[in-house]
Amino acid sequence: xxxxxxxxxxxxxxxxxxxxxxxxxxxxxxxxxxxxxxxxxxxxxxxxxxxxxxxxxxxxxxxxxxxxxxxxxxxxxxxxxxxxxxxxxxxxxxxxxxxxxxxxxxxxxxxxxxxxxxxxxxxxxxxxxxxxxxxxxxxxxxxxxxxxxxxxxxxxxxxxxxxxxxxxxxxxxxxxxxxxxxxxxxxxxxxxxxxxxxxxxxxxxxxxxxxxxxxxxxxxxxxxxxxxxxxxxxxxxxxxxxxxxxxxxxxxxxxxxxxxxxxxxxxxxxxxxxxxxxxxxxxxxxxxxxxxxxxxxxxxxxxxxxx
Amino acid sequence: xxxxxxxxxxxxxxxxxxxxxxxxxxxxxxxxxxxxxxxxxxxxxxxxxxxxxxxxxxxxxxxxxxxxxxxxxxxxxxxxxxxxxxxxxxxxxxxxxxxxxxxxxxxxxxxxxxxxxxxxxxxxxxxxxxxxxxxxxxxxxxxxxxxxxxxxxxxxxxxxxxxxxxxxxxxxxxxxxxxxxxxxxxxxxxxxxxxxxxxxxxxxxxxxxxxxxxxxxxxxxxxxxxxxxxxxxxxxxxxxxxxxxxxx
Numbered sequence: 365x366x367x368x369x370x371x372x373x374x375x376x377x378x379x380x381x382x383x384x385x386x387x388x389x390x391x392x393x394x395x396x397x398x399x400x401x402x403x404x405x406x407x408x409x410x411x412x413x414x415x416x417x418x419x420x421x422x423x424x425x426x427x428x429x430x431x432x433x434x435x436x437x438x439x440x441x442x443x444x445x446x447x448x449x450x451x452x453x454x455x456x457x458x459x460x461x462x463x464x465x466x467x468x469x470x471x472x473x474x475x476x477x478x479x480x481x482x483x484x485x486x487x488x489x490x491x492x493x494x495x496x497x498x499x500x501x502x503x504x505x506x507x508x509x510x511x512x513x514x515x516x517x518x519x520x521x522x523x524x525x526x527x528x529x530x531x532x533x534x535x536x537x538x539x540x541x542x543x544x545x546x547x548x549x550x551x552x553x554x555x556x557x558x559x560x561x562x563x564x565x566x567x568x569x570x571x572x573x574x575x576x577x578x579x580x581x582x583x584x585x586x587x588x589x590x591x592x593x594x595x596x597x598x599x600x601x602x603x604x605x606x607x608x609x610x611x612x613x614x615x616x617x618x619x620x621x622x623x624x625x626x627x628x629x630x631x632x633x634x635x636x637x638x639x640x641x642x643x644x645x646x647x648x649x650x651x652x653x654x655x656x657x658x659x660x661x662x663x664x665x666x667x668x669x670x671x
Numbered sequence: 672x673x674x675x676x677x678x679x680x681x682x683x684x685x686x687x688x689x690x691x692x693x694x695x696x697x698x699x700x701x702x703x704x705x706x707x708x709x710x711x712x713x714x715x716x717x718x719x720x721x722x723x724x725x726x727x728x729x730x731x732x733x734x735x736x737x738x739x740x741x742x743x744x745x746x747x748x749x750x751x752x753x754x755x756x757x758x759x760x761x762x763x764x765x766x767x768x769x770x771x772x773x774x775x776x777x778x779x780x781x782x783x784x785x786x787x788x789x790x791x792x793x794x795x796x797x798x799x800x801x802x803x804x805x806x807x808x809x810x811x812x813x814x815x816x817x818x819x820x821x822x823x824x825x826x827x828x829x830x831x832x833x834x835x836x837x838x839x840x841x842x843x844x845x846x847x848x849x850x851x852x853x854x855x856x857x858x859x860x861x862x863x864x865x866x867x868x869x870x871x872x873x874x875x876x877x878x879x880x881x882x883x884x885x886x887x888x889x890x891x892x893x894x895x896x897x898x899x900x901x902x903x904x905x906x907x908x909x910x911x912x913x914x915x916x917x918x919x
Contacts, residue, residue: 418772437777465773468683468770468775470688
């Protein structure tokens, strides 16, 4: 299997008036599954639109299979896009919608290709209901089917797991991983860290329009786990507990807030998680609440951007 | 399949892609409110034709109904309602992405939109105008009315499909265009009338025997060229916009 990059972005920026949506982003993506991770508003969808040629970069270049997806309509033959938006052509059935995509891709037998794509995502091609009658999850799978119907070499999926139940998510993730294993370039965007963890080993992290990090997911996960973290602990013996944790080196700072609340700074969240309960037990302290602060995904991205 | 060699892949034939897009746009354009609204305008023209039957000169009266109400109101409004929606609705509903990222020449979608609009406007607006002439007892005027209304429908379809791509809230811009320019401008002076679709369409009514239509230097023969040319111009403007647009 060739490991040559299929999708290349070089110094890509996109702005809308004074709003900079994507700023000087460069990366390349080869065969296999690559996840584009970032919070809402990070610029992921704008980046994917530029990769597919749907939007022209304000600066920089994008190449898919060595060609400009904006100028060369034939590149569309190799790209399968599952867009983020929920809207679909309401007068159509699922089969009609996917067959339309097959027809516009010039497939010899659009009806058969549409049926195969729908079966691939677990939907009945013979279903005569129009798309508005479908559940959100079913419509999402129809969108995936129309993106895959022409057997593309590059598959771009913008938040494809939205609206799916856990069983459907597992099936979709297995499907995408299978495509990656076949040597296709699969680029999946998500703002859910755990979702990305299950999707693939390579990730690109975007935050505030910039590429914050890129590489193997395990390395980035370790980086995220090791970042400084602030934890709020409510206990009936805050002074004793803070002293014990500081003495053990589990935390690097402790601050009392009132009679019961303690804010702890640690560089090793896992070690704190292990040491907190035994320390409380040894000091006869009751743990009433343990709340990580700044532990949301935004916090993780902010940390990665600041590094 | 290995799709790495993109050049080895074939595009759909123009017939296949135009046909698929045309059928799709027909289905997305047709909504009950639109059909009822346009049908009501058409039905009113037939009713006006019935009243024209009692006029001293029913042929002239039928031509007047076609010129003022039909070509000034019914045809442009029907084309406006359907034409701006043809691609404009896809833009607003963020559906264009499903059509843009396909190996299809960019001119196909605007062409399909113009064709679909004409397909709906002619039976919904032009045919009732011809029926209006028949109802007035001016059967000899019906074919000229149908021709004028159909060519006007083509011209307006081109313009309003383009407007749907170029402007947000294209219906309102188009409504102002129809009322202020196509009706007000057409009556303001000979110079402005020369640049209105409705005046060129009205000139085709001069081919009806015994009907007095102010031509102001225009000719029915020239209208046969000008009106399709406006349609082509609108289609080209829509294609230019579609090629350059960022698709959401």
